[in-house]
Amino acid sequence: MFEITVISVLMMCLGTTAYATITSSSFKVVSDVRLSDYTNNVLNVVKNVYSHITCSSQCETDCYSFSYNKKTKECKTYNRELCTGDSDQQSSNTLVFVKTRSNDVSVVTYFTSSTGMTRGKAKQYCDDHGGHLLVLDSNAKWKHFSSHQAYQDLTLSVGEYWISMTFDDSVVECDAKAKDEPWRYTGWGRWASENREPNRCSYQYCVKLSNSRMRSTECISILKAICKSGCIDSTIN
Known part of the structure; x- marks a missing residue:
């Protein structure tokens, strides 16, 4: 930058x-x-x-x-x-x-929806409330999120929530013939260790945060949204 x-x-x-x-x-x-x-x-x-x-x-x-x-x-x-x-x-x-800002750091806040909804509606909810679905694609972003006061205040270490990640088998390959149908995803992820997460790629195209671990899931599942507003400084990647 x-x-x-x-x-x-x-x-x-x-x-x-x-x-x-x-x-x-x-x-x-x-x-x-x-x-x-x-x-x-x-x-x-x-x-x-x-x-x-x-x-x-x-x-x-x-x-x-x-x-x-x-x-x-x-x-x-x-x-x-x-x-x-x-x-x-x-x-x-x-x-x-x-x-540019005088201190080059903007205020970051995390908030959740009060009710469950599909992944598409969760994205719209965050957009309508001045944020966007939580992006977790690096350990630095996870550390920022999990150390934020909202993580404690909203008890986000437990429960299931929508985050922004989705899979598309035109970009990430789906091994539908293998056991548990794993996604061949090589990027960063805080995946649950059991069941070869992310898995069931023939129908689980979206990702949820479940008790602080990432799992693939159906996009029509009903979950609360975790939204982020504000920007993390670009030195975090």
Whole structure:
């Protein structure tokens, strides 16, 4: 991650007189952002924008982040800070920037739904309440989550909850002919040790946190959601 100071200059010429309006804001570029999690937070979409510098001038009142697609020249502004490290599938054509903070650390909170719901509705619940489903794809993120006060206050060490991870057999191979039908997943995971988790890949495409361990499960299961709002500093990966 690095910081840039973006300066946009707009010149308007009337006869021999030139008027310049200068808007200056400080942003930092972030990577690994799952932009699909922030569709409800888009403030404005501007087409045919020449550069990310010009795009930055659109990020003003109530704007905390912007994205710029170098290929399509599309600029989007957002009313939330976009979190780094929540995806490894961000397009190489897309640049994402967030406004810098004085201490470079934003407040992270975790919260749950009061009732159970399917995985699709759990994602929508988190989106509607200013967060997104908990991402657990590294030991550092697990340590941050499990050491947070909310983990103790909400007794999140027990019970079953939706988290963001899902499997797709076009990306992660399903060994449907083997015992317990394991997913051939090689990424980080705090998996339950029994039954060769993650397993039953022919029909268990979603992942739950069950008594602090991850298990694959059917996406139509009824569970509470664990949501996260705010961003963990990008040094956590």
